[in-house]
Amino acid sequence: MPPAADNQGRSLLEQLDTQPRVRAYLQRAVESHRTSHAYLFLGAPGSGKLDAAWALAQSLICENGGCGACEACVRVARRTHPDVRLLTPESATGYLIAQIRDLIEEVSLAPVRASRKVYILDRADQLRANTANALLKTLEEPPANVTFILLGTSADTILPTIVSRCQCVPFRLISPEAASQAVMRATGLPLERCRMAVAVAGSPGRATEFLKSVSRPEARRAMLHALDALAHADEADVLNEAKAVTLAVKAPLAEVKSTQEAILKRDEEFLSRGALKQIEDRNKRELTARERSGIMEVLACARSLVRDALVQLEGIPGEPVNADVEDIVARLATGLASPVRALHALEAVTAAERAIQRNVTPQLAFEVMLFDIRKALTCPS
Numbered sequence: 257m258p259p260a261a262d263n264q265g266r267s268l269l270e271q272l273d274t275q276p277r278v279r280a281y282l283q284r285a286v287e288s289h290r291t292s293h294a295y296l297f298l299g300a301p302g303s304g305k306l307d308a309a310w311a312l313a314q315s316l317i318c319e320n321g322g323c324g325a326c327e328a329c330v331r332v333a334r335r336t337h338p339d340v341r342l343l344t345p346e347s348a349t350g351y352l353i354a355q356i357r358d359l360i361e362e363v364s365l366a367p368v369r370a371s372r373k374v375y376i377l378d379r380a381d382q383l384r385a386n387t388a389n390a391l392l393k394t395l396e397e398p399p400a401n402v403t404f405i406l407l408g409t410s411a412d413t414i415l416p417t418i419v420s421r422c423q424c425v426p427f428r429l430i431s432p433e434a435a436s437q438a439v440m441r442a443t444g445l446p447l448e449r450c451r452m453a454v455a456v457a458g459s460p461g462r463a464t465e466f467l468k469s470v471s472r473p474e475a476r477r478a479m480l481h482a483l484d485a486l487a488h489a490d491e492a493d494v495l496n497e498a499k500a501v502t503l504a505v506k507a508p509l510a511e512v513k514s515t516q517e518a519i520l521k522r523d524e525e526f527l528s529r530g531a532l533k534q535i536e537d538r539n540k541r542e543l544t545a546r547e548r549s550g551i552m553e554v555l556a557c558a559r560s561l562v563r564d565a566l567v568q569l570e571g572i573p574g575e576p577v578n579a580d581v582e583d584i585v586a587r588l589a590t591g592l593a594s595p596v597r598a599l600h601a602l603e604a605v606t607a608a609e610r611a612i613q614r615n616v617t618p619q620l621a622f623e624v625m626l627f628d629i630r631k632a633l634t635c636p637s
C-alpha cells in the first residue's frame with residue numbers, strides 16, 4: 257500500500273485536500289507567523305473541521321511549521337502530544353463549569369514539550385451561558401503561546417460573545433464521495449472500504465484512523481454480527497449480542513489507556529503532584545469521551561447497514577456502503593421485507609443515539625435497539 261507510506265513526512269495540513277481554501281488560508285497564516293489566538297471553524301458534520309484543527313495544531317507545535325516528520329509532528333498526528341488538547345462536552349447538557357475552570361487554570365501553565373500549546377474545543381455550541389462567560393476573558397487574551405481552535409456547525413448556534421472573539425473559518429460541505437476519495441488517497445485502501453469508513457466515522461481524518469485501528473473495525477463486526485443474528489435470536493441471544501457489542505466498544509479504550517499511562521510515566525519527573533493529579537483527572541474524562549464516541553460509531557455502523565437494506569428494498573441500484581458484508585445487507589433486507597419496516601429499524605437506531613446522549617448505559621441502549629429491530633424483522637406491520 258504505497259500511498260500510506262507516502263504520507264510519512266507529509267504534514268496533516270498538506271493532507272487536507274478536501275478543503276483546499278481552508279488549507280491555503282491556514283498555510284498562509286502559519287508561514288507568515290500571523291496566526292490568530294482563537295479560531296472558530298464552522299461547518300457541517302463531516303466537513304473535516306476536527307481534522308483541520310489537528311492539522312493546524314501540528315503546524316503550530318512543530319518547530320518547522322509542520323514538517324510532518326519530526327517527533328512533535330508524529331505525536332500530534334497520533335493525538336499523543338501533551339501540549340495539544342481536545343476538549344469535548346462532558347455532560348449531556350454541554351460543557352461542565354469544572355471542565356472550563358480546569359482549562360483556564362491549565363492555560364496559564366507552561367507547555368510540557370513544545371514552545372506552544374493548542375486547545376481544540378469541539379462543539380462550541382455546547383458552551384452555554386455560565387461556561388462561556390468563564391471562558392471569555394481567557395479566549396480574548398490567552399497567554400502569547402496559546403492558541404484556541406473552537407469547532408461548531410454554524411455561527412447562529414454559538415453565543416455571539418464567543419463568535420466575536422474568534423477568527424471564523426467557514427468549511428464547505430464535502431460529499432461522501434469526495435471524502436471517500438480523500439481516504440483512499442491517504443490509506444491506499446480500496447474505495448469501497450473507504451466509503452464504509454466515511455459512513456461510519458464521519459470525516460476523512462476519522463475514517464482514516466478508523467481503518468488504521470485494529471479494535472474499532474472489531475466493534476463494527478460485533479454490531480454487524482448482532483444485527484445479522486437478530487432474525488433468529490431469542491431473548492437471551494439478544495442480550496448476549498448487546499453484551500458482546502458493549503465489550504467490543506470498550507476494547508479500543510485499552511489502547512488509549514496504555515498510551516495515557518505511558519505519557520504520564522514519561523512526564524512524571526517534570527510535573528508537580530498537582531499537575532499530575534490534573535492530568536489523571538483529564539485522562540479519565542478523555543476515556544469517557546472516547547467511550548462515547550466509540551458507542552456513536554457502532555451506532556453509525558448499525559445505521560449504515562440498515563440504510564443499505566432500505567436502499568435495496570427501495571430498489572435503488574448501486575453498491576451498498578457496506579459492500580464488504582453484502583450478504584448481511586441482503587439477509588437484513590429480506591428479513592425487513594418492506595421499506596416501512598426498515599424505517600422502523602432506523603428509528604430504533606435514532607432512539608439509541610438519543611438514549612446515549614441522555615447518559616443511558618450503552619448496554620441498555622444496545623439491548624433496547626436490538627429488541628426493536630428484531631420486532632421490525634419479525635412482526636409484519
Ligand SMILES: [Zn+2]
Nearest residue numbers: 318323326329
Ligand atoms: Zn515537524
